[in-house]
Amino acid sequence: MKQYGPQPWLQRHWDLRAAANFMLGGTGAGLLVACALVAPAPRLEILSGLILMAAGLGAVWLEIGRKLRALHVFFNPKTSWMTRESFAALVVFALGVGALAKPEPWLLLTLALAAASFVYCQARILRASKGIPAWRAPQVVALIVTTALAEGAGAALLFEFVALALPFVALAVVARALAWWRYRNALKRERCAAALERTGKMLLLLGTALPLGLLVATHIDPRVAPLAAVAIVGAGWWVKLVLVTRAAYNQGFALPHLPVRGVRPGGIQR
Secondary structure, eight states, rough: OOOOOOOBBBBOOOOHHHHHHHIIIIIHHHHHHHHHHHHOOHHHHHHHHHHHHHHHHHHHHOOOSSGGGGGGGOOOTTHHHHHHHHHHHHHHHHHHHHHOOOOHHHHHHHHHHHHHHHHHHHHHHHHHHHOOOHHHHHHHHHHHHHHHHHHHHHHTTTOOTTHHHHHHHHHHHHHHHHHHHHHHHHHTSSSHHHHHHHHHHHHHHHIIIIIHHHHHHTOOOOOHHHHHHHHHHHHHHHHHHHHHHOOBBBOOOOSSSOOOOOBOTSSSSS
């Protein structure tokens, strides 16, 4: 059936600054989760995670026309995932300061849970954008969460090589690849599928297969671990950049049935 109406168009409201919140904030929160699980002395990792999250939130703040209106984000906790993300960030920073002063195991675990809730809120922000097929797909939640965990696990390898971290990193990378596969299959018929095709290949090759091979190589030479970290984090950032800025086509609209003006008997148009 012939469709009428304009084609979907790429949204322009969120640009690189909005994508930076998902990129930097996701990596920072993922790093806080990873350091609670695998890092023996995580003060530097905690500080780095907090800085990354602050940088991501600062990038979003730069996107606002009236900067002081950013305080309005705290007014709608019942309906807005952006508000919940902001409150989660406040909890993360408060717990992060306490963990820097005294990194007790229970405090690190609480910090990791708060950081995970921050990432979940980020994922639900995209999920709530019903007018953009690439964001509203239910599978986007698992994709954003697993990507942040993979980035954080990979980033942990930049600080110190810990044998315990290798299984965690490998598991996170594989989970991200599976989440991407489910997400990509759900969007095969959407306009954004073409924009996601090359990104998916890059994620699977450079962000999954290559890091897994490098993780195996660390048993021979631990110095290759930072290369795996760069590949994991870089692939995750590219996925989020494409998702926010290049694959974010609006729904558009179609008119499958146009109104037809009938003609009354006698030739009088009604």
